[in-house]
Amino acid sequence: MNRHIRVAITQGDFNGVGPEVAVKSVAAEGITDIFTPILFADWRIVEHACRRSGIDLSPFRRVESVAEARDGQVNVVDLHLDDATVTPGHPTPASGAGAVASLEAATAALLDGSADVLVTAPICKEAAQCDAFRYAGHTEYLDAKAGPGHKAQMILFDDMIRVALVTTHLPLRDVPAAITRQNVADSATRLAATLTADFGIDRPKIAVLSLNPHCGDGGLLGDEEKEVIAPAIADCTARGALVFGPYAADGFFGSGSFISFDGVLAMYHDQGLAPFKALARANGVNFTAGLPFVRTSPDHGTAYDIAWKDEADPTSMRDAIYRAIDIFRCRARHAEASSNPLKRQSLDKPGRNGGKSRPQPAQQGAETSKSQEQEPKPETENAPDKQQ
Numbered sequence: 166m167n168r169h170i171r172v173a174i175t176q177g178d179f180n181g182v183g184p185e186v187a188v189k190s191v192a193a194e195g196i197t198d199i200f201t202p203i204l205f206a207d208w209r210i211v212e213h214a215c216r217r218s219g220i221d222l223s224p225f226r227r228v229e230s231v232a233e234a235r236d237g238q239v240n241v242v243d244l245h246l247d248d249a250t251v252t253p254g255h256p257t258p259a260s261g262a263g264a265v266a267s268l269e270a271a272t273a274a275l276l277d278g279s280a281d282v283l284v285t286a287p288i289c290k291e292a293a294q295c296d297a298f299r300y301a302g303h304t305e306y307l308d309a310k311a312g313p314g315h316k317a318q319m320i321l322f323d324d325m326i327r328v329a330l331v332t333t334h335l336p337l338r339d340v341p342a343a344i345t346r347q348n349v350a351d352s353a354t355r356l357a358a359t360l361t362a363d364f365g366i367d368r369p370k371i372a373v374l375s376l377n378p379h380c381g382d383g384g385l386l387g388d389e390e391k392e393v394i395a396p397a398i399a400d401c402t403a404r405g406a407l408v409f410g411p412y413a414a415d416g417f418f419g420s421g422s423f424i425s426f427d428g429v430l431a432m433y434h435d436q437g438l439a440p441f442k443a444l445a446r447a448n449g450v451n452f453t454a455g456l457p458f459v460r461t462s463p464d465h466g467t468a469y470d471i472a473w474k475d476e477a478d479p480t481s482m483r484d485a486i487y488r489a490i491d492i493f494r495c496r497a498r499h500a501e502a503s504s505n506p507l508k509r510q511s512l513d514k515p516g517r518n519g520g521k522s523r524p525q526p527a528q529q530g531a532e533t534s535k536s537q538e539q540e541p542k543p544e545t546e547n548a549p550d551k552q553q
Contacts, residue, residue, distance in 0.1 A: 169201040170201070171201045172489065173282070173284070174271070175205055178287065180253060180472060181287055182472050185477045188214045188220055189218060189482070189483075200486070201234065201236045201240070202240060203279075204239065204241045206241055206242075206267060207245065210251070224238065225238075226238045226239060228243070231274045251473065254470065256289040260292055261289060261293040264292070272306075275458050285303050286482065287462070287466045290302055302333070303453070311457055318453070320356070321441045321451055322452060325424070326424075327427065327429065329454070330432075332344070332348075333434060346400070347397075349397035356371055356428050357406050360427055370428075373409065373411050374412055374414045375389075375432070376389045445464065450484050451463070459489050460489070
């Protein structure tokens with residue numbers, strides 16, 4: 166690639182902390198030496214966010230379209246929203262419409278190749294509902310945009326742990342019906358694939374959690390573990406995957422057993438995300454795996470209680486940007502290494518003396534992925550102002 170990696174960044178709900186963490190994340194000196202930020206936001210919101218946070222506006226450059234974005238500057242594609250009135254801490258129809266407009270423009274740039282990765286700031290799902298957005302969240306929206314043949318998988322991760330979900334934004338009452346043998350096996354298989362392609366882990370070890378307390382206590386508290394989850398694990402094992410469990414969630418996290426695995430598969434949203442957020446705190450990143458493009462986000466919400474008070478910590482947003490770049494590069498390396506690296510060998514025809522030449526040596530292939538039990542050191546680790 167002859168240009169920097171281009172990172173499309175959404176403004177999120179502008180009555181929350183989205184604009185603040187976005188501008189703080191890209192305002193560090195030297196940031197454009199690493200990647201090219203393209204923030205899809207109303208210019209008035211960016212100006213306001215910079216003033217409230219004491220950020221110098223000079224690195225930001227207002228452009229009318231992504232085609233005008235240039236390396237070496239913080240590009241802001243001005244959305245020219247009909248209503249950019251900020252009401253701190255309160256979702257409004259205007260803030261919901263602004264969030265959707267930003268997401269649509271950034272996703273379009275991602276799909277047409279104008280941007281390489283997508284990083285989304287938090288939205289209010291209720292305020293965002295409109296004809297263009299009838300989804301439970303970013304994950305479902307991007308899954309639809311990816312088209313047939315792809316299936317999104319939510320993964321939360323930091324340096325210590327990676328947690329994926331069988332079900333995502335689903336009411337708890339509907340979860341048991343969605344926990345099928347096929348869904349569990351498919352989720353574990355897709356998690357293994359993304360750990361290899363996107364994180365560079367060869368032969369990843371995956372732990373699968375139970376649905377019921379105490380793994381069902383032998384059927385006293387439910388039989389999903391015996392009838393559904395254990396058979397799904399056996400299916401994965403039969404295909405050569407390193408999948409183990411089921412494990413009772415409380416003891417698994419409480420004992421620190423997650424350290425021994427490359428990935429954890431939880432049955433439902435809060436089962437996986439509650440302990441993850443307690444462990445990761447400000448360093449967690451949400452990654453939408455399984456799609457033909459890379460999308461990450463911070464693992465926090467709109468945080469209306471601290472919106473526009475210059476109190477929002479941009480650590481998770483900044484880490485989401487750096488991790489998106491790392492995943493993009495890792496995925497490219499994996500694609501190169503897993504393509505056919507060897508030319509077909511051919512034997513020379515016998516010479517006049519009846520002898521045969523040796524086969525021509527095969528072309529040296531691309532470097533294969535290295536086996537790792539731990540996550541590879543992020544390539545952007547030394548990026549400026551990453552640590553708070």
